[in-house]
Amino acid sequence: MRRDVFQAIADPTRRAILTLLIVQAMTPNALAEHFDSTRQAVSKHIKILTECEVVAQKQSGREIYYHVVPEKMKEIDIWMEQFRKMWESRFDQLDNLLEEL
Amino acid sequence: MRRDVFQAIADPTRRAILTLLIVQAMTPNALAEHFDSTRQAVSKHIKILTECEVVAQKQSGREIYYHVVPEKMKEIDIWMEQFRKMWESRFDQLDNLLEEL
């Protein structure tokens, strides 16, 4: 079973969960209220996000608060770097092209 | 069937294909040589990447060259923005925390 950051953000529900968790840490129940699917379904997504180490939990009494692990999200950013280089160099490429012509 | 950028980069083979295509446009055959899986399997990934509009093709005689569509990759970058804001503001958060204490 693939369990990496890219798998974590592949699902739109999981992306929505992450967006909510950026603002503030939340319990599974609180999260589930934002979605149409059942609490269990949301819970499974949280489990996957946890396994991907994109979110982590913090117990507070009987409630469990989940929060984003920024370091993990950084992995996506690092992979994206090659593309940023690409589109930042497009002006240069255009220059080269014009020169060749 | 979900067909978006995030689905496109969820698979490691597809990420490898994209990394190869950043350097230069390639034909399915040329791409397949870089992988253990068959040409058909690679072709299917290319199909998905095409449907996600992350790559586009350019006919050259009987060969088809595939290249990255940087604009689409930008969509990931835009979504990532919220996280960049997050980890850039962590210094501020640390300040606030220290102040509270």
Add this chain to the structure above:
DNA sequence: TTATTTTATAATATTTGTGTAATTTGATTT
């Protein structure tokens, strides 16, 4: 202690993704 709330887990059905093989389509070369 008992009832309630919160979360996690197990089992199942359904859907979706992946890889291989065989066939088809289209372009190019001879």
Add this chain to the structure above:
DNA sequence: AAATCAAATTACACAAATATTATAAAATAA
């Protein structure tokens, strides 16, 4: 026009992801 090559498509089998229902475990409140 026929042979050849590249790519796409189809059909099939298999593995994996998702959502749901039901159940169990842990913490808290009455």
